[in-house]
Amino acid sequence: MEYTQLGRTGLKVSRLVLGTMNFGPQTDEPHSHAIMDAALDAGINFFDTANVYGWGENKGRTESIIGSWFAKGGGRREKVVLATKVYGNMGAEGEPWPNEDKLSxxxxxxAVDASLKRLQTDHIDLYQFHHIDRSTPFEEIWQAIDVLVGQGKILYVGSSNFPGYKIAQANEIAARRDGTIGLVSEQCLYNLAERRAEMEVIPAAQEYGLGVIPWSPLHGGLLGGIIKKQVEGGRRASGRAADALKDPALRSRIQSYEDLLDKHHLEPGETALAWLLTRPGVTGPIVGPRTTEQLESALRAVELELPESLLTDLDELFPGTGPSPEAFAW
Structure with a gap:
């Protein structure tokens, strides 16, 4: 496994991030524990979750599964850089109550105290804002964070799904506070088929020293060889991926992508991950395996070296928008 520093911090993290969103809803506790053990054995030390994972009446379940894994001991907690998130409503289903969501x-x-209890740990390494909160000023947010850092409950703070201007605003306000480090990472939607983050989010992250952590690196499975799997009678597209393939132009592009990689004898999913590892500012993509086999496939991406000719071809297939203002002006 390769390691890099998270943004401008001294924290060393693996170039792949273990996403845990499937733990609970799609992967039971024993298999989730097996995946985490395999990830740690492979050198992945960066685990990502969120307080709402588990969803619906089971929100919080994913953190609890990670907590029971930590409780097994064996240095599990000590070896992991643990990231979780706050924003979503954690109140009882069907019984909304004020102040159980967002960033007040x-x-x-x-939320921090509840996550610590579920995770069975005394601190969170990276505490991430899952979304912007338009109703809470950053002065209030940073005051709350400073208290938690002082208490040793959290070490670093990151954002998720922030536009570029909010990254700038958050860190400019943090810079005016004595001792507040500000955001050190941004977790954003970014992959070959969805490159709008290159317009302003990634440039802002680089300018302020944030590590970029792409989520949905396979774009909901579209970049994972989905058409080939359908032809071979494997797992069929569902949800957003199935809807996307109804677009003839997009389906043709995905087919061309799979055909191109077939010529290079490369697996689509592994290539999509490897491509992200070549992108400026990217710390590491989040992989969310449902099985240990899927984890093994993701691990192979770290070893791939994509030739320049292939990178050029991929840029032609998925050109993106380019940085702003050139993307929309001159």
Whole structure:
């Protein structure tokens, strides 16, 4: 496994991030534990989750599964850089109550303590804002974070799904506070088929020293060899991927992508991950395996070296928008 520093921090993290969103909803606890053990054995030390994972009446379940894995001991917690998130509503299903979501100082305080209890740990290494909160000023958010850092409950803070201007705003306000480090990472939607983050989010992250952590690196499975799997009678497209393939132009592009990689004797999913590892500012993509076999496939991406000719061809297939303002002006 290769390692890099997370943004401008001294924290060393693996170039692949273990995403845990499937733990609970699609992967039971024993198999989730097996995947985490395999990830750690392979050198992945960066685990990502969120307080809402488990979803619906089971939200919080994913953190609890990770917590029971930590409780097994064997240095598991000590070896892991643990990241979780706050923003989503954690109140009882069907019984909404004020102050159980978003980024008020009250909710941040309550959410951290609840996550620590589920995770069976005394601190969170990277605490991430899952979304922007348009109703809470950053002065309040940073005041709450400073208290938690002082208490040793969290070490670093990151964002997720932030536009470029909010990254700038958050860190400019943090810079005016004595001792506040500000955001050190941004977790954003970024892959070959969805490159809008290159317009402003990634440039802002680079300017302010944030590590970029792409989520959905296979774009909901579209970049994982989905057409070939259908032809061979494997797992069929569902949800957003199935809807996307109804677009003839996009289906043709995905087919061309698979044909191109077939000529290079490369697996589509592994190539999509390897491509992200070549992108400026990227710390490492989040992989969310449902099985240990899927984890093994993701691990092979770290070893891939994509030739320049292939990178050029991929840029032609999925050109993206380019940086702003050139993307929309001159």
């Amino acid at each position: 100082a009250l909710n941040i305080r309550r």
